[in-house]
Amino acid sequence: xxxRHPAPVHQASTxxxxxxxxxxxxxxxxxxxxxxxPRLGIEDDESLFAMPLLHPRSWEYVLRIGHSHFPxxxxxxxxxxxxxxxxxxxHIFGTGVWATRExxxxxxxxxxxxxxxxLRRVAGERAAVTGCVLLSLDTLYLLTSCFDWGPVALQHLxxxxxxxxLVRFYQERRExxxxxGCCCFGLxxxxxxxxxxxxxxxxxAALLVCWREIRAVxxxxxxxxxxxxxxxxxxxxxxxxxxxxxxxxxxxxxxxxNLFPQKAMMVVGTLxxxxxxxxLTDEDWQTPQxxxxxxxxxxxxxxxxxxxxxxxxxLMLYGFAAALLLAPWARRPGWRIILFAAIAMLVxxxxxxxxxGAGGSVHHTILLWPLPIVVIAVAFAGASRRLPRGGIAxxxxxxxxxxxxxxxxxxEYYRMMARNGGSLAWTDAIDPLNRYLLERRAKTVYCVDWGxxxxxxxxxxxxxxxxxxMDELSGDAVVRMAGDAGNLxxxxxxxxxxxxxxxxxxxxxxxxxxxxxxxxxxxxxxxxRPTFQVYRFVGQARPAGAARGVSHGAPPAPLSASxxx
Numbered sequence: 001x002x003x004r005h006p007a008p009v010h011q012a013s014t015x016x017x018x019x020x021x022x023x024x025x026x027x028x029x030x031x032x033x034x035x036x037x038p039r040l041g042i043e044d045d046e047s048l049f050a051m052p053l054l055h056p057r058s059w060e061y062v063l064r065i066g067h068s069h070f071p072x073x074x075x076x077x078x079x080x081x082x083x084x085x086x087x088x089x090x091h092i093f094g095t096g097v098w099a100t101r102e103x104x105x106x107x108x109x110x111x112x113x114x115x116x117x118x119l120r121r122v123a124g125e126r127a128a129v130t131g132c133v134l135l136s137l138d139t140l141y142l143l144t145s146c147f148d149w150g151p152v153a154l155q156h157l158x159x160x161x162x163x164x165x166l167v168r169f170y171q172e173r174r175e176x177x178x179x180x181g182c183c184c185f186g187l188x189x190x191x192x193x194x195x196x197x198x199x200x201x202x203x204x205a206a207l208l209v210c211w212r213e214i215r216a217v218x219x220x221x222x223x224x225x226x227x228x229x230x231x232x233x234x235x236x237x238x239x240x241x242x243x244x245x246x247x248x249x250x251x252x253x254x255x256x257x258n259l260f261p262q263k264a265m266m267v268v269g270t271l272x273x274x275x276x277x278x279x280l281t282d283e284d285w286q287t288p289q290x291x292x293x294x295x296x297x298x299x300x301x302x303x304x305x306x307x308x309x310x311x312x313x314x315l316m317l318y319g320f321a322a323a324l325l326l327a328p329w330a331r332r333p334g335w336r337i338i339l340f341a342a343i344a345m346l347v348x349x350x351x352x353x354x355x356x357g358a359g360g361s362v363h364h365t366i367l368l369w370p371l372p373i374v375v376i377a378v379a380f381a382g383a384s385r386r387l388p389r390g391g392i393a394x395x396x397x398x399x400x401x402x403x404x405x406x407x408x409x410x411x412e413y414y415r416m417m418a419r420n421g422g423s424l425a426w427t428d429a430i431d432p433l434n435r436y437l438l439e440r441r442a443k444t445v446y447c448v449d450w451g452x453x454x455x456x457x458x459x460x461x462x463x464x465x466x467x468x469x470m471d472e473l474s475g476d477a478v479v480r481m482a483g484d485a486g487n488l489x490x491x492x493x494x495x496x497x498x499x500x501x502x503x504x505x506x507x508x509x510x511x512x513x514x515x516x517x518x519x520x521x522x523x524x525x526x527x528x529r530p531t532f533q534v535y536r537f538v539g540q541a542r543p544a545g546a547a548r549g550v551s552h553g554a555p556p557a558p559l560s561a562s563x564x565x
Contacts, residue, residue: 018129022116025136026109032410033105033146035297038097039417040280040426041525044451045149046100047458048074049082053090054462061240072236076247077193079236082151095458101146104153108145111157112136115370118164121171123337123378126385126395131377133399135370137406139273139314140362143280143413147426150363151192158188159198160370170217178222179229186233193237193248194358198367201348209340256356263359267349271320271372272313273409275362280413280426282527287420289528298418304408305415312412314405319398320372323379330382341374376402421527424496425451429525433490433532434459436523440534443486448506450498452490452532470502473509482510482537489537493522493530515539 052059052071059071059080071080086103093099112135120128135141145153162184169177188195206214231238241248269275277283284290293299327338345368352359352367359365380398384391421428434456437445446469447453453466460466469481469489481487491503507517515537523532 016120016125018125021129022113022132025116025133026112029112029136029142030105030109032142033101033108035414036143036146036417037101037105039414040097040147040422041428041430042097042100042455042459043147043149043425044454045151046147047455048078049080049086049151050090050095050458050462051454052080052083053087054095054457056457056462056466061244063236063239073240076240076244077252079190079192081187081191082154085154090461095461100458101148104148104151105146107153107157108142111145111153111160111370114157114160114164115373118160118167119374119377121164121167123334123381126392127334127377127381130381130395130399131370131373134316134319134376134402134406135373137403137410138316138369138373139406139410139413140270140275140366141369142410143276144363144366147280150366152363152366154191155188155195155198155367156369158184158191159195159202162188163202170213173217175222175225179225182226182229183233186230186235189234190237193252194352194364194367197348197351198344200351201344201346204347205340205344208343209336254356255354257354259360260353263349263353263365266360266362267365267368268317270362270365270368271317273316273406274313275365276413277312277416279362279423281416282420282423284416284420287527287529290419291421291527293418298415301411301415301418304411308408308411310412310415311405311408314409315402316372316376316406319376319380319402323376326379326383327375329386330379331385334378334382337378338375341371341378345371345375421525421529424492424498424531427525427529427531429523429529429531430455430459433523433534434464436521436534437464437488437490440488442488443484444481444488446481446487446489448489448491448503449500451492456490469506470499473506475509475513478506478509478513478515481506482513482515482539485536485538487536488520489535491533491535493533496529496531510537510539513539 051057051074052062059073060075060078061071061073063070063072071083073079074083089099089103112132115135116128116132118128119131141156144150145156162181165177165181165184169175169181185195185199189199237248266275293302323338327335330338348368348371349359349365352364380395384395387394430452433452437456438460442465444465444467445456446467447456448469450470453468456464457466471477473481481489489506492498494500497503510517516539517535518538519533519535521534522530523534524530
């Protein structure tokens with residue numbers, strides 16, 4: 001990004017009177033996250049990092065050295081960096097919602113602080129505090145880090161940290177900062193190959209806006225250091241693509257040119273904070289047994305939401321539009337920083353807009369962050385300096401208006417989560433399902449729909465004998481699966497099935513082989529929605545004594561999230 005002329009080292013590193021404000025913003029961000037961590041059940045994509053860690057282990061590519069093996073890629077575009085970080089977490093703290101979500105919330109908090117340090121170096125203290133406060137209050141930046149199903153938390157941390165390190169290199173000429181920044185970018189690409197969107201956006205913006213600064217520090221030695229550090233960070237992804245002949249880039253890009261308006265509206269929804277309403281949690285009218293507010297926090301949240309009219313969007317879009325109008329007032333270097341952020345944002349968004357299956361969800365558009373906050377912070381801070389008197393007061397008022405609007409939307413998410421629980425993907429019924437299956441001690445548990453296997457693997461800490469039950473089935477496979485009464489099958493109820501055809505195919509194949517389905521239990525969430533069904537097959541080919549630890553008596557009474565210990 002555009003940067004000021006090199007400043008003495010002591011000026012860049014000394015604490016300022018505004019540092020406590022930035023620290024308080026980071027603390028507030030972290031504390032708000034604590035209220036959300038226990039509210040929703042573990043979602044399937046949120047638990048993908050455990051694929052190489054827990055039984056049944058799976059991965060896309062593993063590097064074998066002697067008798068040891070090192071999983072490098074979970075999918076062709078998703079690396080195992082998060083898995084590596086969570087390995088000690090799982091062994092020390094387990095696999096519940098706190099152990100799963102707290103580390104990524106910490107990563108988000110660190111990202112907010114690094115954002116403050118970055119803006120302080122390139123745009124000054126006033127813009128840095130403005131950006132830090134606004135980012136810490138941004139509703140979807142908080143929620144997508146806390147419930148890191150994208151995953152996006154490490155992307156934000158690595159790209160913000162990488163940019164900060166490169167700016168520090170330019171200002172201080174310390175080559176270890178150059179290496180650290182480029183290594184962060186390489187790690188971001190390994191973590192998620194879609195990081196290429198942001199990486200190319202930053203690169204294009206740097207070449208167009210900062211070429212003079214780049215040329216001033218560019219030497220053969222430094223170019224070699226940058227290339228080597230980036231290669232080290234991205235090495236697992238490089239090894240995988242050499243072995244699989246470019247599978248990451250060969251199999252994940254399909255062009256889609258007809259959904260630009262819809263994808264642009266998703267960016268708008270992300271800016272306004274409304275993009276996850278109805279996705280993370282159900283609407284009020286969808287909940288048969290809403291929970292009344294319990295405890296001081298929930299009662300205060302419900303009262304505040306009622307008083308504010310239950311707002312569903314904040315004012316950040318208007319803040320962004322105002323920042324673009326105020327950009328000419330930012331002077332140099334402010335307008336160059338705004339130009340840098342705008343170019344990087346447009347280049348990154350254009351790539352997701354032309355990619356099939358990308359850009360239509362918040363977990364993609366939020367990858368553009370914190371660039372929109374850069375535009376707002378720098379423009380507002382620059383405009384405030386142009387006012388002879390009252391500039392700081394007007395800036396503080398603007399921050400307060402935008403920040404309060406964000407807090408009210410964040411509160412509305414909390415109110416809805418406490419009242420309505422999670423949507424299908426985030427249901428708390430997954431916890432009693434996990435406990436029930438652990439108690440039944442089945443021979444094999446076949447998962448017959450999406451959103452079951454990965455989160456059960458995580459929650460059970462690999463103790464459940466899980467298997468996929470959605471594949472195309474041959475006659476022998478059906479006999480093997482349905483013919484042993486020790487095997488259990490788990491799917492969603494008809495109302496909540498994600499891929500209903502998968503369960504229908506299995507049922508039809510089992511019936512054709514002479515088996516009938518026997519329902520064992522329906523598990524509801526704590527809000528009264530029947531969510532999961534557990535069943536087995538019985539029939540003519542049922543082998544005597546095949547059940548292993550599974551009762552053959554009458555099915556147990558229906559189970560719900562609220563009835564489990």
